[in-house]
Amino acid sequence: NAGVMQNPRHLVRRRGQEARLRCSPMKGHSHVYWYRQLPEEGLKFMVYLQKENIIDESGMPKERFSAEFPKEGPSILRIQQVVRGDSAAYFCASSPPAGTGEQYFGPGTRLTVT
Amino acid sequence: GQQVMQIPQYQHVQEGEDFTTYCNSSTTLSNIQWYKQRPGGHPVFLIQLVKSGEVKKQKRLTFQFGEAKKNSSLHITATQTTDVGTYFCAGSGFGNTGKLIFGQGTTLQVKP
Numbered sequence: 001n002a003g004v005m006q007n008p009r010h011l012v013r014r015r016g017q018e019a020r021l022r023c024s025p026m027k028g029h030s031h032v033y034w035y036r037q038l039p040e041e042g043l044k045f046m047v048y049l050q051k052e053n054i055i056d057e058s059g060m061p062k063e064r065f066s067a068e069f070p071k072e073g074p075s076i077l078r079i080q081q082v083v084r085g086d087s088a089a090y091f092c093a094s095s096p097p098a099g100t101g102e103q104y105f106g107p108g109t110r111l112t113v114t
Numbered sequence: 115g116q117q118v119m120q121i122p123q124y125q126h127v128q129e130g131e132d133f134t135t136y137c138n139s140s141t142t143l144s145n146i147q148w149y150k151q152r153p154g155g156h157p158v159f160l161i162q163l164v165k166s167g168e169v170k171k172q173k174r175l176t177f178q179f180g181e182a183k184k185n186s187s188l189h190i191t192a193t194q195t196t197d198v199g200t201y202f203c204a205g206s207g208f209g210n211t212g213k214l215i216f217g218q219g220t221t222l223q224v225k226p
Contacts, residue, residue: 031212042120042202042216043157056213091156101145101206102159103214 002027004094004106005074012112019079019086021109025094032075033103034067037089049075082113116141118205120217128225133190135220137203144207146179146186147214152199160188160201193224 005024013019025032030051035043045059049069060067064082069075079086089110093103117140127133137146145164149157161170163179163186170177176189186203200221204214 033213035214035216042218043204043214045213045215048213059213093157095212101162101164101212102147104159105149105156107156 004029004092004104006092006106006109008109009107010110010112012114013082014114015083016081019082019111019113021077021079021090021092021111023075023077023092023094023106025075025092026096026104028096029094029104030097031095032069033093033095034075034077035091035093037091037108039088043091046077079111082111084113087111087113116205116215118203118215118217120203120220122220123218124221124223126223126225127193129195130192133193133197133222135188135201135203135222137186137188137205137217139184139205139215142183142207143205144183145205146183147204147206148177148186148188149202149204149216150199151202151219155199157202190222193222195224195226198222198224 004026007022032049034046037043047060047067048056052071064080066078089108091105091108093105095103120137145162147162148160151157161177166183167181168179174191178187200219202219203217
């Protein structure tokens, strides 16, 4: 049973470009969470999605950031017009429908904005 | 806003010594979870505590959830070099969405 998959693992973008981060949850999991981690810091919640629905986006910056989890395919976190401050590790986690609470994290995407 | 504070930020111990990290929430939690992250790695789920006053053990690791469900601790007995990493507590129960609010983490270094 494959774990949570994220790609790319490393992404370099110039300021002003777009970054697209992908996450495939574990098989059978329908809940996806995105977190951002700055160096030497904890993880900050960004958004919680179920298939075709955004459940909680209280941690998402109001501008330039968006997320989706379509009926088919991976969840996508999209950052438009990236700035240096967007450089971070972005982790996706998934949990089953009738979750007991624990979340299973992917390996993360390390975004570097130059 | 909702906050989860964790101390200490760093801890250096000699192999064989004990280690404890503490977690405090600004609000009552539904449950608390603990994760471990190795350098360059991703968070790995260790345990979840749900009940007030709950204590759970995993080999050398002991996890406690406070009576008021606002604080928690992780204690490692007789540390080993394999215990190196950052330990995060994460609170759940904010708005019933399943999102986790993470503490800042405690980074453990173990000298052999």
